[in-house]
Amino acid sequence: MTGRTIRIGAGAGYSGDRIEPAVELAEQGKLDYLVFECLAERTIALAQARRRADPEQGFDLLLDERMRAVLPACRANGVRIVTNMGAANPASAARAIVRIARELGMAGLKVAAVIGDDVLDQIREQPRSLSEHDGTTADLGDSVVSANAYLGMAPIVEALAGGADVVVTGRVGDPALFLGPLAYEFGWSADDWDILGRGTVIGHLLECAGQLTGGYFADPGVKDVPDLARLGFPLAEVSPDGSALLTKVPGSGGRLSVACCKEQLLYEILDPGAYLQADVVADFRTVRFEMAGPDRVRVTGGSGRARPDMLKVSIGYQDGFIGEGQISYAGLGAVARGRLALDIVRDRLAITGIDAEDLQYELIGLDAVDRTGRTGIEPREVRARAVGRSRSAYAAGRIGAEVEALYTNGPSGGGGAVASVRQVLAVTSVLLPRDRVAPAVLYEVA
Secondary structure, three states: OOOOOEEEEEEEOOOOOOOHHHHHHHHHOOOOEEEEOOOOOOHHHHHHHHHHHOOOOOOOOOHHHHHHHHHHHHHHHOOEEEEOOOOOOHHHHHHHHHHHHHHOOOOOOEEEEEEOOEOHHHHHHOOOEOOOOOOEHHHHHHHEEEEEEOEOOHHHHHHHHOOOOEEEEOOEOOOHHHHHHHHHHHOOOOOOHHHHHHHHHHHHHHOOHHHOOOOOOOEOOOEOOOOHHHEOOEEEEEOOOOOEEEEEOOOOEOOOOHHHHHHHHOOOOOOOOOEEOOOOEEEOOOOEEEEEEOOEEEEEOOEEEOOOOEEEEEEEEEEEEEEEEEEEEEOOOHHHHHHHHHHHHHHHHHHOOOOOEEEEEEEEOOOOOOOOOOOOOOOOEEEEEEEEEEOOHHHHHHHHHHHHOHHHHOOOOOEEEEEEEEEEEEEEEEEEEHHHOOOEEEEEEO
16 A cells, blocks of 8 residues: 555546646656546447447547657656547457557556446346336336446456556446445555545546536636636645645646535435445535645545445436537528528428427527526527427428428528437336356457
């Protein structure tokens, strides 16, 4: 167990995040670990579709670009990488990273792939009750495209103990990406619930990257944040007791403050006293923040209790199609013409008998968000939007087609019409006994 602090940085908060802040961290952050959290709920289902089309695909689309950008600095500075960019195919992602390392002349780079989160076969063999809806997974039939259990830190710890320079996973709990390196370095026990709870606090604060340094916090004139175009991503200098100093690379944009940290602590949290993770049920109610200097916040506190017996499984399934159309109106009478346009589309869909549900008609800039009826001063430009859902791609397409027809069949002055149809990839979840999930670690060497 090391007695020194461990510096761990957040290189991404979602799959399409900026790459330059991660390079900045790798080059100037004096890190021990750089973590990329890139796997949203629907991302893995989309990745499964790519894997079905090509068995060597299914990992994050920016894996190649990210690795080429950060591997040189990480290799030079002794920074180990942990990421969930493996998505639906961690083993193939590991092979891809090894190929990149060889092309960059990094012989000997060891890459570990964490597998075992894909539990689609188990779900098909034994239907499970849906958490957010009535019924079971059997009711979803052949529409299910993915089922992935949220793994914890254990396979990440195993991979690091096995000498991996890069650990690439599929579905794991977001905080586990950070908790794994900390547990490995500090020798934290898998049943020391309080220390794992404090480590989960650190992971949760860092997992969304630029949100912690002011990106999601910024509100001009209310909560000003400097130099957002050069937003620096956060890092934590973590002590063996689970306390940490949060900061960023000096001179980078953004702001680290107690207020930023408080907002991020509560982000996506249903119950601060019971944040359920695969490793621990974390309790955030005793967390404390204090400024320790410019862009330096000390975080202490947090606790935990025994981990759940069940693991959450994210289910991705096909759920019909969304059809949408938009068209703009400007100048005098823009609102009246926009409303007439939507009335025409509404009537046309009824006349032609289009099979669609959840139909919505709105004027962006007037009532798309605020539906209270408070109009105030009428805007001089609006964008009329009609959208709905259908089981049929053809029916969904008719919604946008009727909007486009307004060019010549609707109110005067319409412009910029667009129409689209997209398949709905919905997400639900079930619970699965943890003994039904068997993670494993595979290794590749450049």
